[in-house]
Amino acid sequence: MRQALERSRQRFSEVVVDADPRRSALAIGRSLLAAAQVLTILFSSDAALFAGTPEFPSGMRCTDFHAVSLWCALGPADTGMVVGRAVAIIVLIAVVAGYRPRWTCAPHWYVAFSLTAMPMPNGGDSAGQIGAMLLIPICLGDSRTWHWSRPEHPLAPQWRGASLTALWALRGQLCVIYASTAITKVGDPMWRQGSAMRVVADHPDYGFRSLLGPVGEPVFRSFPAVAALSWGVIAAQLLIAVTVLGSRRWRTVALVVGCLLHLAILVLMNLAGFATVMIALLVMAWTATPSRHAFRPRAAEGGRES
Numbered sequence: 001m002r003q004a005l006e007r008s009r010q011r012f013s014e015v016v017v018d019a020d021p022r023r024s025a026l027a028i029g030r031s032l033l034a035a036a037q038v039l040t041i042l043f044s045s046d047a048a049l050f051a052g053t054p055e056f057p058s059g060m061r062c063t064d065f066h067a068v069s070l071w072c073a074l075g076p077a078d079t080g081m082v083v084g085r086a087v088a089i090i091v092l093i094a095v096v097a098g099y100r101p102r103w104t105c106a107p108h109w110y111v112a113f114s115l116t117a118m119p120m121p122n123g124g125d126s127a128g129q130i131g132a133m134l135l136i137p138i139c140l141g142d143s144r145t146w147h148w149s150r151p152e153h154p155l156a157p158q159w160r161g162a163s164l165t166a167l168w169a170l171r172g173q174l175c176v177i178y179a180s181t182a183i184t185k186v187g188d189p190m191w192r193q194g195s196a197m198r199v200v201a202d203h204p205d206y207g208f209r210s211l212l213g214p215v216g217e218p219v220f221r222s223f224p225a226v227a228a229l230s231w232g233v234i235a236a237q238l239l240i241a242v243t244v245l246g247s248r249r250w251r252t253v254a255l256v257v258g259c260l261l262h263l264a265i266l267v268l269m270n271l272a273g274f275a276t277v278m279i280a281l282l283v284m285a286w287t288a289t290p291s292r293h294a295f296r297p298r299a300a301e302g303g304r305e306s
Contacts, residue, residue, distance in 0.1 A: 029284030036276035038092035070114035098147040105139035124274035179241035194227025208268035
């Protein structure tokens with residue numbers, strides 16, 4: 001028992017000391033996250049982005065810490081809106097391209113944080129802001145010109161533990177998001193009874209019943225089919241919440257199930273921004289953390305992964 005504990009302790013120490021998560025999956029997820037955000041800014045009007053409410057008629061929630069967000073700092077005038085868009089687009093395009101992750105990670109988070117200053121930000125905006133923030137400890141130690149290139153040098157010692165902790169924190173955050181969403185559904189009588197998907201399909205803004213046409217009518221007339229869809233969504237979210245914390249094999253399950261779930265949301269409910277952000281976070285969470293020795297110039301591929 002003592003030897004097993006010592007081996008586990010040594011293994012854990014090696015993973016923490018040697019970890020280097022700068023892999024292609026992290027680059028793909030980071031670019032996908034920024035792409036979802038830049039497309040939202042590019043193809044949404046000011047009225048859509050900053051819809052006024054009785055509490056915030058300007059469409060900007062510039063209270064408390066949100067007062068330092070990009071659009072609040074520049075002001076609600078036309079000039080401020082245009083400059084804010086230009087700055088956000090330039091930053092996000094640089095992130096999508098993978099340019100200088102060390103220098104673009106903090107501005108990326110600032111733009112993502114600024115999107116949450118909208119009076120009614122969606123879940124994708126909030127999750128994307130957290131994901132961008134957790135990328136900072138990983139990217140600050142990355143001296144590459146492009147995050148697509150293969151690292152030629154391991155991370156500096158002071159960044160190894162920080163980057164691995166940030167990656168674990170991202171997985172933990174995803175676990176909380178999916179578990180809390182599933183538990184909330186279980187607490188709703190319609191989801192618990194299995195009839196919720198019929199209501200979702202008929203939603204005036206996000207419904208998809210008309211999209212399915214005659215093909216979907218037999219499904220929505222059958223309670224067992226609707227119940228299977230409703231309970232299947234809850235089961236998928238719980239499965240993602242559990243497996244995203246596991247080994248790379250289990251994280252692959254989370255990635256596949258999550259991609260299928262969010263692609264269905266994208267196609268059926270037209271929630272492209274939310275779906276893309278969540279897929280991007282799942283891709284980043286799937287990232288392996290091989291030994292830093294695997295990143296030496298011309299070294300053979302491989303290394304310890306977790």
